[in-house]
Amino acid sequence: MNASVLPIKQDSQEVIMVQTMPREPLDRKARMKIPHQPVPMQPPEQRIHNFEEVCLGYDAQTAMIEAMRCLRCPQPKCSQACPLHNDIPRAMKFIAEGDFLAAAAVYEETSNLPQICGRVCPQERLCEGACVRSKREEPVALGKLEAFVSDYKREHGTFTFTPPPPTGRKVAVIGSGPAGLSAADELVKRGHAVTIFERWPYPGGLLVYGIPRFKLPLRVVEAKIEELKQKGVQFRCNTCVGKDMPFEELLENFDAVFIAVGANYPVPLKVPGADLKGIYTANDWLVRSHVPPELRPETLRTPLEVGKHVAVIGGGDTAMDCARTALRLGCETSTIYYRRTEVEMPGNKRERALAAEEGVRFEYLVAPVRFIGNDEGHVKAMELIRMELGEPDESGRRRPIPIEGSEFTVPIDTVVLALGYWPEPMWEELGKKLGLETHDWGLLTVDPETGATSLPGVFAGGDAVVGPDLVSTAMASARRAAVAIDQYLAEKASVAA
Numbered sequence: 129m130n131a132s133v134l135p136i137k138q139d140s141q142e143v144i145m146v147q148t149m150p151r152e153p154l155d156r157k158a159r160m161k162i163p164h165q166p167v168p169m170q171p172p173e174q175r176i177h178n179f180e181e182v183c184l185g186y187d188a189q190t191a192m193i194e195a196m197r198c199l200r201c202p203q204p205k206c207s208q209a210c211p212l213h214n215d216i217p218r219a220m221k222f223i224a225e226g227d228f229l230a231a232a233a234v235y236e237e238t239s240n241l242p243q244i245c246g247r248v249c250p251q252e253r254l255c256e257g258a259c260v261r262s263k264r265e266e267p268v269a270l271g272k273l274e275a276f277v278s279d280y281k282r283e284h285g286t287f288t289f290t291p292p293p294p295t296g297r298k299v300a301v302i303g304s305g306p307a308g309l310s311a312a313d314e315l316v317k318r319g320h321a322v323t324i325f326e327r328w329p330y331p332g333g334l335l336v337y338g339i340p341r342f343k344l345p346l347r348v349v350e351a352k353i354e355e356l357k358q359k360g361v362q363f364r365c366n367t368c369v370g371k372d373m374p375f376e377e378l379l380e381n382f383d384a385v386f387i388a389v390g391a392n393y394p395v396p397l398k399v400p401g402a403d404l405k406g407i408y409t410a411n412d413w414l415v416r417s418h419v420p421p422e423l424r425p426e427t428l429r430t431p432l433e434v435g436k437h438v439a440v441i442g443g444g445d446t447a448m449d450c451a452r453t454a455l456r457l458g459c460e461t462s463t464i465y466y467r468r469t470e471v472e473m474p475g476n477k478r479e480r481a482l483a484a485e486e487g488v489r490f491e492y493l494v495a496p497v498r499f500i501g502n503d504e505g506h507v508k509a510m511e512l513i514r515m516e517l518g519e520p521d522e523s524g525r526r527r528p529i530p531i532e533g534s535e536f537t538v539p540i541d542t543v544v545l546a547l548g549y550w551p552e553p554m555w556e557e558l559g560k561k562l563g564l565e566t567h568d569w570g571l572l573t574v575d576p577e578t579g580a581t582s583l584p585g586v587f588a589g590g591d592a593v594v595g596p597d598l599v600s601t602a603m604a605s606a607r608r609a610a611v612a613i614d615q616y617l618a619e620k621a622s623v624a625a
Contacts, residue, residue: 156199164266165194172485176455179341179418182482183247186269186276188226195223197268201260206270209258211600212238212245212607216255216270223273232281235274240310240603243282243348246275248339249600250476282351289359292319297617300325300382302369305333306599307590307606308388309352312361314610315386320617322361323382327368330423334390334591335599338411340449341418342456370554375562379585383620384613387572387581387588388606389555391595395547397441401499402545406433406507410446410546417453435541436460439510441496442546443468445475450544451488459542463489465496467515472525493517495528497535499543511537549596571595579609585620587613 168184169175175182186194198220206216215234222231235242251257251271259267297320301308304326312322328337332349357363369375378385394409396402412428421429438454440447443466454462464483466473469492473480484490493515500509514534517526551570559566565573565582572581572588579587587609590602 154196159197159199162193162197164197165190165269167269167272172487175342176452176486179456181345182342183272183275185279186272188228188280191228191273191276192224192226194269195220195273197261198224199260205258205260206255206268210255211598211604214238214242214255214274219277220268220270220273223277228277228280229285231273231277232285235278239600240313240607241306241352241599242274243278243352244306244335244344245600245603246271246273246278247344247348249598250478252477254600279348282348287355287358291360292317294321295319295617295621297321297383297621298323298381299384299386299613299617300378301386301388302378303327303333303388303390303590303592304331304353304363305335305388305390305590305602307390307592307602308333308386309335309356310603310606311386311388311589311610311613312356313359314607315613316356316359316361318610318614320614324361324363325367325369325373325378326363326365327372328423329365329425331363331365333388334392336423337415337419338392338446340414340453342452343449346420370558375558379583383585383617385586386579386606386609386613387586387592388590388602389552389592391549391551391571391591393550393552394545395550397496397545397547399496399498401501401507404499404501404507405505406435406541407499407543407545408432410442410450410544413450413544414446414453417457432457433542434459437540438462438542438544439538439540440464440544440546442466442548443473443475444546444548445479446548447544447546448475448479448483448488450546452483452486454542454544455486455488461489462487463491465491465494465510465512467493467495467528468517468525469493472517493528495530500537506541507543508539508541509537510540510543511535549591551592551595555592568595577608578612579605580612580616585616587616 167186170182198217200217204217207213219231219234255270256267261267299315299320299322301312301324304324308324312324315322330336331353335349394411415424415428416432434457436459438459440451447464451462451464494512495515496510497513498511499507502508514531515528516531518529521527556566556570567573572593574581574588574593579589581588589605589609591597
C-alpha cells in the first residue's frame with residue numbers, strides 16, 4: 129500500500145507534508161519533529177450563545193497525525209498516571225495507523241466510559257501531565273484522541289454483546305452516575321442480573337444533571353444508557369432508596385448491593401441573606417439551565433431568573449460551569465468570587481482558561497459576609513471582605529484570613545453558590561440504623577481494595593466513599609468492587625450448594 133500524505137498544521141500556519149502510513153514506523157526523532165495539532169473549538173464569541181459542545185474534536189486525518197506524536201515509551205508514565213491504567217501507547221499506535229475501532233477497543237479493555245473520560249477528565253493532571261513531551265511542549269492530546277475514537281465507534285461501529293450464562297444472582301445498584309454505570313456494566317458481563325435504582329427521572333446521575341451540555345453532550349450519555357439496556361441492565365428511575373423505598377427491601381430481594389450515590393449535597397453558606405430570592409445552589413442552577421424540562425423533577429421545571437450581574441461563589445470546576453452557563457443565559461457580567469488566589473484553586477486549569485476566554489471575570493482573595501435584599505426580598509447587592517493568606521491548612525493550601533475593616537459592597541442581582549458538596553445526610557442516618565459504617569459526615573467506609581462495607585453483601589464506590597472526585601477514579605473503584613461482588617456471589621453460591 130502506498131503511504132498517504134497529509135498536511136500538518138503548525139502555529140506559524142506553515143504546512144509541511146508527512147507520510148501518515150509509512151512502510152516503516154517513524155522513529156523517535158521523526159516523531160519528535162511532528163508539531164502539536166490544535167483541536168478545533170467553537171470561537172468564544174460564538175459559543176457563549178449556545179449550549180453546543182465547545183470542543184469540535186479532531187477529524188480523522190488530524191487525529192492520526194496527533195497520535196504519531198506519541199513516543200511509545202517503554203514504561204509509559206501516561207498509563208501509570210491514568211486511574212484506569214489505559215494502555216495509551218497501544219491506542220495511539222492504532223490511531224496513527226487509522227484503525228480507530230481497534231483503538232476504541234483498547235480503551236474499552238480498562239474503561240467503561242472512555243467517551244466521557246476523554247471529555248471531562250483533567251488530563252493535564254493525569255495522562256497528559258505525565259507525557260514526556262509536556263516537559264518542553266504541548267503533550268499528546270490524549271483526552272481528545274480518546275473521545276475521538278469513542279465517538280467514531282459510536283457512529284461507525286456495530287454493537288455486539290454475547291450474554292454470558294446467567295448466574296441466577298441479582299445485584300442492586302443504587303445510583304446511575306459514573307460508578308453505578310461502570311459497576312453495572314462489569315456485573316452484567318459476568319452474568320448477573322442488575323437493576324439500577326436512580327432518584328432522578330433519567331439515568332446518568334452527575335453525567336446528566338451535573339455537567340453542562342457544552343462539556344458533555346446528552347447524546348453521549350444516552351448512547352451508554354442504551355448500550356447497558358441492550359446488555360440487560362434494568363433501570364428504575366424516580367426511586368430514592370432510603371426515602372421512596374426502604375434500604376432493607378434491597379437486602380431482602382437482592383443477593384448483593386452496590387452503593388454509588390455520589391456526594392451531591394451542596395455545602396451551605398451560612399451568612400445573613402443567603403435565603404434571599406435570586407440565590408441558587410449550583411445543583412439548582414445547572415439542572416434548570418441545561419437539562420431538558422422533561423428530564424427534570426417537577427420542582428425544578430420553573431425557569432431560572434437570570435439578572436444582569438451574576439456572582440458565582442467558589443473556585444472549583446463546578447463554579448466554572450456555573451459562571452460559563454450564566455453567560456449563555458444572557459447576563460451582562462459573570463464573576464467568580466474566590467477566597468484564595470488562582471494558585472490555590474482546586475479545579476482544572478483548562479476550564480479556567482476557557483471561562484476567561486468567554487468573558488468570565490475573577491475576583492480573588494474575597495469572601496461574602498452578607499447578601500443585601502430589596503423590598504421584594506430579592507438579592508440586590510453583596511458585601512464582601514478582603515482576605516490574605518496565612519499558613520497552610522489541612523488541605524495543604526494557605527488558609528484565607530479576613531482583613532479587618534476591608535469590607536466593601538458590589539451590586540449583583542443573581543448569586544450561585546458553588547462551594548462544594550457533602551454526602552447526603554440520609555446515609556449517615558441510615559448507617560447508624562443499619563450498622564453501615566460511615567465517616568466524615570456520611571461518606572461510606574469501605575475496604576479500599578474491594579469496596580466492601582461493614583454490611584455483608586453491601587459494597588460501595590465512587591464519590592459516596594471518597595467525596596467529590598473524578599469520573600475516572602469513580603469508575604476505577606466501581607470496577608474493583610464489581611470483581612469483589614462477583615467473587616462474593618460465587619462464594620455465596622458455593623456455600624448454598
